[in-house]
Each structure stands twice: as structure tokens, then as C-alpha cells.
């Protein structure tokens with residue numbers, strides 16, 4: 001093996017052009033999916049304290065919100081709905097006139113080309129905040145599957161392009177695939193939150209979506225943060241059940257899981273750069289402790305480098321602007 005002085009690694013670092021041409025990973029606006037929180041009411045633009053720059057918006061403000069992202073070159077959004085009333089069965093989640101169904105229609109009218117991805121879960125719709133139907137304090141897996149399938153069909157009926165089940169119920173991808181197919185939606189892809197960890201990084205999101213569980217936690221359905229093989233098995237099952245895109249979530253503390261998934265599976269991989277990851281950078285930046293732009297782009301690049309083909313990130317709009325300027 002050749003060594004120094006014949007080999008000098010610094011030769012390829014000498015100027016910007018040579019660094020650019022040898023760069024292994026590149027980040028682009030095409031990689032981003034921008035999450036949006038839609039809420040009931042009129043004229044609402046409620047900023048979320050722990051997520052500076054991110055708000056809950058009502059449907060009448062949604063067109064403008066989505067336009068801003070679209071005009072920056074962002075081609076995909078991920079929608080979360082916050083209904084006016086919650087009940088134990090989360091019934092607003094599959095209401096044809098529910099918050100998310102109306103939001104989808106509104107966006108479709110405004111921007112027919114944008115890719116609309118919708119989160120399929122019950123926690124924003126249930127009064128107990130769990131991701132499924134509860135019975136004597138625990139989530140009943142199989143009863144929840146029927147609801148998740150109903151939610152998915154109602155989203156696609158309203159115009160959603162991709163449904164993204166995030167409830168972490170066993171068999172959810174199979175249940176959704178078969179319901180979509182039975183209803184004729186054979187071409188609608190499923191982006192499966194396959195390896196979704198029981199993470200502390202979702203804290204700010206739960207404030208934003210008002211979806212914190214009123215008792216207990218999500219450890220009986222989300223993954224143990226210490227495990228990788230369990231994640232590979234979750235992904236394998238989702239692939240076999242018919243997932244089209246698989247997801248690792250959160251991103252930053254799970255780069256090894258993204259990398260392992262990349263080498264084992266051939267489907268596109270999404271990774272969710274979640275609320276807590278966003279809040280940490282924002283908080284440090286507001287204190288003047290870090291260079292926000294540099295750190296946010298470094299982190300997004302690391303998620304891509306680990307193997308993600310697409311990144312769901314609250315930084316999508318800012319990063320799109322930063323990337324447009326440096327190009």
C-alpha cells in the first residue's frame with residue numbers, strides 16, 4: 001500500500017473546485033420534505049414556542065404557507081392535522097370533512113404538482129394521545145389496524161399522493177396496502193415509518209401537535225433506542241408487507257441505523273430530522289453558541305451521507321435558501 005510521501009491527501013483539498021469535484025455527498029432541495037401542521041379555526045398562524053420559525057396554520061392560511069415552500073423549490077410536504085375535537089377513537093382522523101382531508105383538497109386546488117404526503121396516525125386525534133385504540137390502558141394492535149386503513153383510504157380519496165403510517169402497529173403496512181388496493185388505489189405508495197424509535201426527540205412536536213400521551217408512554221409500540229437489529233426486522237417486515245419507501249426516525253442519533261438499512265434494503269430510505277433535533281440547533285443558535293447555517297447543513301449532509309435518499313426536515317425552507325445562495 002502506497003503511503004506518504006508518495007500519497008498526500010491534501011492534494012485534493014487545495015482549492016474549492018478540486019474539493020467540489022471530489023465531494024462524495026451533495027445536498028439539494030430535491031432531498032427535502034417539509035412538515036406542516038394544519039389546525040382548525042380561521043386566520044390562525046400560531047408559532048410553536050420550542051420550534052422557532054414553525055407554526056400551526058389554519059386551512060385559509062395553508063395555500064400561502066405551501067406556496068412559500070414550493071417557490072423555494074421544495075417539491076414535497078408532509079401534513080399533520082390537529083382536529084377541533086378529540087375522542088377516544090380518534091374518529092376525526094377518517095372523517096371525509098376532517099381537518100387533514102380538507103387541507104389536502106385546499107392544497108391540491110392551489111398547487112396541483114406538489115407531492116402531498118400525509119402522516120397516518122391516531123395520536124393527534126385521540127383524547128388520550130396514544131397512537132391507537134386503547135383498552136384497559138394499552139393499545140390494541142389489531143383493532144387499530146382497521147382505523148389506520150380507513151384513515152389511509154380517506155387521505156388518498158381527498159387527494160394525498162403518499163400515505164405515511166407512523167403508529168408503529170404490527171401489520172399496519174399490510175392492512176393499509178390491502179385497503180388501498182380494495183378501493184382501487186393500487187398506484188398509491190406507502191412511506192412506512194418502519195424504524196421509529198421511542199425517542200425523547202419528539203418533545204417539541206408533541207407540543208406542536210398537542211399529541212402527548214395523557215398517561216404512560218409509547219414504549220410498547222415504538223422501538224427501544226438501544227436496538228439496531230430490531231430496526232432491521234421492523235424494516236424487513238414492512239418491505240414484505242408492501243412498503244414503497246422505508247423510514248428511520250429520528251435521524252441524527254440513528255445514523256448507524258440509516259447506514260445499516262441502506263446496505264440491507266434496496267427501497268428508497270427516508271429519514272426524519274425530528275422536532276427535537278431542530279429545536280436544539282435553534283436554541284444554541286439563538287444563544288449565539290453555534291453557527292446555525294453551517295451546523296444545520298452539516299447535519300443534513302450527514303443524514304444524506306449515512307444513506308438517506310430523502311430527509312423530512314423543519315429546516316427545509318431555510319436550507320433551500322442557503323443552498324440556492326452557495327450554488
Ligand code: PBG
Nearest residue numbers: 121123166201202205274275276
Ligand atoms: C405521530 C408522529 C410523531 C412524530 C411524527 N409522527 C410523534 C410521536 O410519535 O410522538 C414526531 C415528529 C417530530 O418530532 O418532529 N405518531
